[in-house]
Structure formats: structure tokens, C-alpha cells
Amino acid sequence: MEVFVKDIAKVLENIAPTEYAESYDNVGLIVGSFCKKVRNVLVTLDISEEVLYESIKKKCDLIISFHPIIFKSIKSITGKTFSEKVIIHALKNNISIYVIHTNLDVVWEGTSSYISKLLRINREKVLFPKRETIKKLITYVPVNYADIVRNALFEAGAGNISNYSHCSYNFDGFGSYMGNKKTKPFIGKKEIIHMEKETCISVIFPDYKLNIIKNALLKNHPYEEVAYEIYNLENVNPNVGIGFIGSLMTKMNEYDFLFFIKKRMNLSCIRHSNFIKKEIKKIAMITGSGRFGIETALAEKADVFISSDLKYHDFFKHEKKILIVDIEHYESEKFTKNLLKSLLEKNFFSISIYESEVHTNPIKYFY
DSSP states (O other): OOOBHHHHHHHHHHHSOGGGSOTTOOOEEEESOTTOBOSEEEEESSOOHHHHHHHHHTTOSEEEESSOSOSSOOSOOSSOSHHHHHHHHHHHTTOEEEEOOHHHHHBTTSHHHHHHHHTTEEEEEEEEEESSOEEEEEEEEEGGGHHHHHHHHHHHTOSOBTTBOSOOEEEEEEEEEOOOTTOOOSSSOTTSOEEEEEEEEEEEEEGGGHHHHHHHHHHHOOOSSOOEEEEEEOOOEEEEEEEEEEEEEEEEOHHHHHHHHHHHTTOSOOEEOOOOSOOEEEEEEEEEEOGGGHHHHHHTTOSEEEEEOOOGGGGGTTTTTOEEEEOOHHHHHTTHHHHHHHHHHTTOSSSEEEEOOOOOOOOOOOO
């Protein structure tokens, strides 16, 4: 079975919609065409010239990177910067580049899922749930067609609340309408006021599925002119957001816990605040840069906060209540390659997927 870039993008965006990416981010197809045929894929944390040469050597048609090679708009491509050089070589060698970054960070089955399993942490909830990711649809349907429309909306992805599916609110009433000469009413006659017993159906859905939900409604609703309302909700989405709160199966002392994560994550070193002689059970964690999460971790009464890119003064914020741990940026995200490879292998069997062997961490350590 032939596989194209658009097929891979569809699978990845079903898992991590591009709409969930942070406003500063640049995700999706960066270089190339959705219509390009794919035989070999290289997954990487970062794109460098070395990674591009590796993809050429392995005859890859597509590079999937966690970090974008382009964050800000480029006014010219002349080869002055490393990113411009990579783009030029990618185009010359007909290699497409796709980025999946903060949208993978915020979904429940994303980066947090992989690292929590690695550290044997039972995730309980998102640390910073996203707002404004949920919409509500209200529509009015003839009673005899309510089941058809409702089920079509469910099939399209509406009505999911946390661990519950097929959620809706329904009540019956009477709707009135009168069509003019140009209309063809499904029920009633033109130019005559008609009263019809209708069911009001209310469902919620993720905002990135707006067009899919609308199409399902319009396709299955019997009326010539469909009455519906769509609202933005302020509700937080409990399964979408940055970081997580979870717990270890058994408590550890601080030294044993640091030794445990150092071994499990194959870390060369760990920065941490003073020990406070507290057993570690409840974990707060943000992969990548997460210094903004310390106060929230304290409010959640976590025993430890794990992240990276922490500043000197951040380590004073423990208030003798929490152990603050910095495992470094690259080290906190390097397992994303494993995650992406696993996600792709579950969906595509006719292509080869390689993890980049290039060590892209720009930070070096002197021991």
C-alpha cells in the first residue's frame, strides 16, 4: 500500500492536532509536499545538517522533527544560516520536513505519556489544562430524525467528556417556520406558518473538529435550512495541557529517587535543590522548559517538581516543601524519537521508520 506525506500527517494530527500548538510554535509540514510518496522516514529531536545528511544516506523521503527548524518567518533563503542550508539541501534532495512539537506536548498520549511510563509514574491529571479548546453545538431536529443526527454527531467526534462518550443533552419542544416561494420545506408547505415538534440536541466537541462536526450536521439533518448555534466554552479540557501530576507506586527517599531517574533516563547529571528530608511520592513534571510550573507544583502539594531550563533563583523556591529537579532540556525530550517511531509503526507497515543516530544536543558537559 502506497503511503504519502498527507497520510502520515493525518495520523499524527489525529493524535496531536496542530491547533493545539502554542502560538509561538511552527508545526506541520514545513518543507515539501503533502502529495509526496514516502518509503522511508527519519524521526529526530532536532534538524541539523548532519541529520539531513543522515536522511540522505538512509534514502528517507520524510524527516519528522520534534523541534521546528523555522520558528520565525524567513525573508530569504540564501544559505547564510544553518536552517537555510538545511532547507536548500532538503529541497535539492526532494526530502519533506514535518514538525510535531508543542501539540505533542499537550495531548494525553504525547510526550508526558511516554516519560511517565518510563519513570513508572501513574499520571492522574494535567498540570496546566488548556482553555478555549472546547465548543458547544445546539441544533433543532424533527423528533423522528433526532437519533440519526445525534449519532452522526457522535460518529464525527462530538459528545466526549473525559472518560465518557456519547454525551448529549436533549429536550423536546416546538419550532416554527414559514418558507417563502423559493423554498422546498422538508415538512410543511411554503408561505404557510408551520409548527413542528423538534428535539433540541446539545453536544460539546474539540474546536479543531469544527468543520467535521458541521459537515456531519448538515449532511444528516433533513431540513433545507438547518438551525444551529455554536459557542466557545471557557471550560478547561482535562486531557489537554502542559505537564502532569502523578504518583510513584512506592515512596522513595530523595537520594534514591534521583538515582532512579538518573538510571531510567540515562542522565549524566542532575541539578536539584537542597534535600528537605521528605519522601517522594507525588510527582509534578513538565518536559522541556518548565520553570513556570514551580508554583503550581507547590499548590498541588507535589513532593518533587521535574523539568529543565531552571534558573539559579528558581532553586530557592522550594520553601522546604518540594524538591526541585532540573534534568536538562535535551535529556527531558530525547525519548520523543522513540515515541514518534512507536506511533508511526502502529499505523504504517509498508514503510521503514528510522530513529536518527545523530546526537543533536548543543550543550556539552566537561567532567
